Amino acid sequence: MLAEAADVLSDQLQVMLRQLAVLMRPESDRLESRFLARLEKLNFDVRQRRALATLTLGAAARFLARGCPPADFLEEVDYNGRRLAKLNLPPSAIVVALGEYEKLLGPVLKKLIPAEAGNFQWVREQLQFCVMLTLNNAYYQVRETETQAFYEMFWAELESKSLDELMERLLAILARFCRADEAHLYLWETSETGFVRRACFGAAGGSISPPKTALAAKLRKKLSQPSSFTPGSGAGAVLGEHWDGQYATCWSVPLISNNEVAGVLQFGFLRHYDWLPREQELLTAAAERCLKAAEKARLVEDLAQQQEQIRMLAERMIHVEESERRRISRELHDQAGQDLLCIRLQMEMIEHDLPEEEGGWKSRLGDVRDLTERTIVEIRRLIAALSPAVLEQLGLAAAIRQLVTRFRQRHTSKVKLQVGRLTGLPKNLEVIAYRLVQECLNNIVKHSYCSNVNISVSTADGILRLYVEDDGVGFHLEEALNKPESFGLAGIRERVALLGGHCSIQARIRDTEKDTGKVGNSRAKVKPDSRMKVPRGASLRASSGTRICVELPLFRAIAVGSQHGKIRELVPTGNQG
Numbered sequence: 409m410l411a412e413a414a415d416v417l418s419d420q421l422q423v424m425l426r427q428l429a430v431l432m433r434p435e436s437d438r439l440e441s442r443f444l445a446r447l448e449k450l451n452f453d454v455r456q457r458r459a460l461a462t463l464t465l466g467a468a469a470r471f472l473a474r475g476c477p478p479a480d481f482l483e484e485v486d487y488n489g490r491r492l493a494k495l496n497l498p499p500s501a502i503v504v505a506l507g508e509y510e511k512l513l514g515p516v517l518k519k520l521i522p523a524e525a526g527n528f529q530w531v532r533e534q535l536q537f538c539v540m541l542t543l544n545n546a547y548y549q550v551r552e553t554e555t556q557a558f559y560e561m562f563w564a565e566l567e568s569k570s571l572d573e574l575m576e577r578l579l580a581i582l583a584r585f586c587r588a589d590e591a592h593l594y595l596w597e598t599s600e601t602g603f604v605r606r607a608c609f610g611a612a613g614g615s616i617s618p619p620k621t622a623l624a625a626k627l628r629k630k631l632s633q634p635s636s637f638t639p640g641s642g643a644g645a646v647l648g649e650h651w652d653g654q655y656a657t658c659w660s661v662p663l664i665s666n667n668e669v670a671g672v673l674q675f676g677f678l679r680h681y682d683w684l685p686r687e688q689e690l691l692t693a694a695a696e697r698c699l700k701a702a703e704k705a706r707l708v709e710d711l712a713q714q715q716e717q718i719r720m721l722a723e724r725m726i727h728v729e730e731s732e733r734r735r736i737s738r739e740l741h742d743q744a745g746q747d748l749l750c751i752r753l754q755m756e757m758i759e760h761d762l763p764e765e766e767g768g769w770k771s772r773l774g775d776v777r778d779l780t781e782r783t784i785v786e787i788r789r790l791i792a793a794l795s796p797a798v799l800e801q802l803g804l805a806a807a808i809r810q811l812v813t814r815f816r817q818r819h820t821s822k823v824k825l826q827v828g829r830l831t832g833l834p835k836n837l838e839v840i841a842y843r844l845v846q847e848c849l850n851n852i853v854k855h856s857y858c859s860n861v862n863i864s865v866s867t868a869d870g871i872l873r874l875y876v877e878d879d880g881v882g883f884h885l886e887e888a889l890n891k892p893e894s895f896g897l898a899g900i901r902e903r904v905a906l907l908g909g910h911c912s913i914q915a916r917i918r919d920t921e922k923d924t925g926k927v928g929n930s931r932a933k934v935k936p937d938s939r940m941k942v943p944r945g946a947s948l949r950a951s952s953g954t955r956i957c958v959e960l961p962l963f964r965a966i967a968v969g970s971q972h973g974k975i976r977e978l979v980p981t982g983n984q985g
Contacts, residue, residue: 422478424528424531425468425469425472425478425531425535426472426473428465428469428528428531429468429469429470429471429472429473430473431520431521432465432466432469432516432517432520433469433470433473435516435520436466436469436470439466439509439512439513439516440461440464440466440467442512443461443464443466443508443509443512444457444461446508446512447460447505447508450504450505450508452497452501452505453495455491455495455682455684456492456495456497459488459491459492459495460488460492460502460505460506462484462485462488463485463488463489463502463506463539463543464506464509464513465509465513465532465535465536466509466513467481467484468481468535471484478538482538482539482542485539485542485543485546486542486545486546487546488546489542489543489545489546489547490546490547490549490550491684492543492546493546493547493550493551493686494550494684494685494686494687495684495685495686496685496686496689499543499544499547502543503540506536506539510532510536513532550686553585554585554686554690557581557582557584557585557690557694558694558697560581561578561581561694561697561698561701564577564578564581564701565578565701565704565705568705570705570709571702571705571706571709572606572607574701574702574705575593575606575607575698575702576607576608576609578593578607578694578698578701579591579592579593579607579608579609579673579698580609582673582675582691582694582698583609583610583675585690586659586675586687586691587677587681588609588610588659588675588676588677589610589655589676589677589678590608590609590610590648590651590655590675590676591608591609591610591673591674591675591676592605592607592608592609592647592648592673592674593605593606593607593608593671593672593673593698594606594647594671594672594673594674595663595670595671595702596628596669596670596671602627602628603627603628603647603671603672605647606671610676627645627647628669629669630644630645631645631660631662631669631672632662632664632669633662634659634660634661634662634688634691634692635659635660636657636658636659636660636682636683637657637658637660638656638657638658638680639651639652639653639654639655639658639676640652640653644658644660645660646658646660646674647672647674648674648676651674651676654676654678655676655677655678656677656678656679656680656681657676657677657679657680657681657683658674658675658676658677659673659674659675659677659683659691660672660673660674661673661674661675661691661692661694661695662695663695663696663698663699664695664696664699665699665703670699671699671702673691673695673698719905719906727836733794734794736794737790737791737794740787740790740791740794741791744787745784745787745788745791748780748783748784748787749784751780752777752780752781752784755773755776755777755780756777758773759773759774759777789814792810792814793846796810796811796842798810799838799839799842803830803831803833803838804830804833804838804841804842804865805827805830805865807838807842808825808827808841808842808845808863808865809825809827811842811845811846811849812825812849812863815849815853819853821852821858821859821860821861821878822859822860822861823860823861823862823863824860824861824862824863825863825864826862826863826864826865826866827864827865827866828865828866828867828868829866829867830865830866830867830872833867833872833962834962836907837872837907837960837962840903840904840906840907840960841865841872841874841958841960843903844874844900844903844904844958845863845865845874845876847899847900848863848876848900848956849861849876851897852876852878852880855880855881855883856878856880856881856953856954857880857881858878858879858880858881858953859879860878860879861876861877861878862875862876862877862878863875863876863877867962870961870962870963871959871960871961871962872958872959872960872961872962873957873958873959874956874957874958874959874960875955875956875957875958876955876956877953877954877955877956878953878954879952879953880952880953880954881917881952881953882915882916882917882952882953882954883915883917883954884915884917885913885914885915888915897913900956900958904958904960907960907961908961909958909959909960909961910958910959911956911957911958911959912955912956912957912958913954913955913956913957914954914955914956914957915953915954915955916952916953916954917952
């Protein structure tokens with residue numbers, strides 16, 4: 409942009425500029441003094457006045473009189489233009505200020521060159537055009553840099569996976585924005601601990617232990633306002649232990665939460681570096697955003713930690729549930745079952761010993777014995793449902809076949825079962841898969857009124873895939889999921905989510921697919937049109953009914969199964985029997 413502005417100045421124009429510079433040289437200092445006095449009356453502060461004085465024709469004359477090319481003057485204009493932008497001076501105020509200089513310059517030129525003052529007016533206009541073009545670019549650069557900083561902060565908030573990573577990235581963005589040689593981010597922990605360094609940029613490294621925490625409360629109060637100072641001068645508080653004597657300037661920006669200092673950003677510069685209002689405003693706003701982002705990230709981390717603890721507790725509850733099922737089944741088998749067998753045997757012996765003339769008693773005793781026999785059969789069914797021995801002894805495939813066989817014995821629905829190779833599965837995965845099939849069949853018995861059921865279980869690519877489909881009456885999925893007293897689908901969903909799996913539930917009513925949903929990774933949210941690919945042989949192609957498709961990762965099941973020790977630390981086990 410500087411080269412383009414300099415190209416506007418033709419060779420003839422540059423010659424005339426140099427002539428004008430020579431003519432103005434005796435008057436340039438006095439003209440600049442009058443210009444600065446006029447700016448002071450117009451309430452421009454001292455830093456604004458100094459920067460505006462470098463944009464005038466008198467400043468250009470001094471450059472050209474020294475033999476410097478016009479591009480050097482425009483480079484100075486560009487630097488001071490950025491400075492004016494950071495001083496929050498609007499472009500309209502610059503136009504007003506340069507207009508005041510033109511009012512002072514006109515009479516001076518008429519006095520110096522009365523015959524050619526009109527010819528040099530064109531030179532002044534061309535130079536002012538180049539100055540305004542350069543200033544416009546300088547302002548754009550400042551605003552673009554600010555926008556880029558906030559844009560990068562936005563993406564840092566989205567992409568950071570932890571609080572520490574977020575703070576490191578935000579600090580690096582702000583340090584690059586203000587061109588700091590080193591930067592630290594401190595968070596206030598407690599009055600005993602004080603400020604703890606959580607992120608650093610530049611030369612800092614190694615330990616993150618906080619320096620100077622002995623007078624933590626006084627430091628906290630001293631750092632409650634944005635400030636710029638020289639380290640070691642006593643004008644401000646530096647938290648970096650090696651900054652005194654190393655850096656010429658330090659900027660300190662507090663992180664304020666609920667009218668208290670929750671942290672501080674500090675930037676170190678090897679040379680003296682003025683802290684301009686625009687930079688202070690941006691860093692103050694960025695500090696507020698950093699604090700909110702850090703608080704949000706901390707909440708997300710806390711939530712993730714709580715979710716992980718809930719997941720571990722849920723796993724523990726399932727583990728306890730299975731242990732309790734086994735305990736109850738053992739007690740039913742060892743106590744109630746054996747007692748009933750003994751009762752039946754005693755009744756048979758009594759029935760055999762009764763004389764023939766006691767036929768009435770024999771008949772009544774036979775009825776009681778038959779009832780006892782049916783009770784024994786029911787208890788055996790309950791024992792098998794509570795803790796199937798075949799699952800422990802022969803694995804998932806045999807247990808599912810046994811489950812389907814018993815279903816066929818009790819119901820008229822036709823069941824088609826496809827079981828792939830299921831060897832070497834983790835025990836906790838086998839238990840959850842078995843319970844999923846069991847719950848699906850229970851739901852079919854209670855609600856489906858179906859004629860056909862398809863079940864498919866297989867493993868491939870480290871994933872166990874389970875499909876259960878019927879041609880029953882179907883249901884409205886969202887209504888079923890939202891029922892407060894309905895736990896069948898919720899139980900399926902939670903068991904799948906525990907292992908990091910995915911569960912797709914589809915329900916069709918009266919030849920029209922009414923509801924489709926997918927829940928996985930511990931989410932209760934139902935997403936429309938989320939269907940899993942079902943094996944060709946597993947589809948009923950029915951106009952109504954329900955399809956449940958489950959995918960469980962094997963590696964997740966192994967990882968979950970290896971954490972029982974950690975879970976027991978969270979939940980007191982008590983007496984599990």
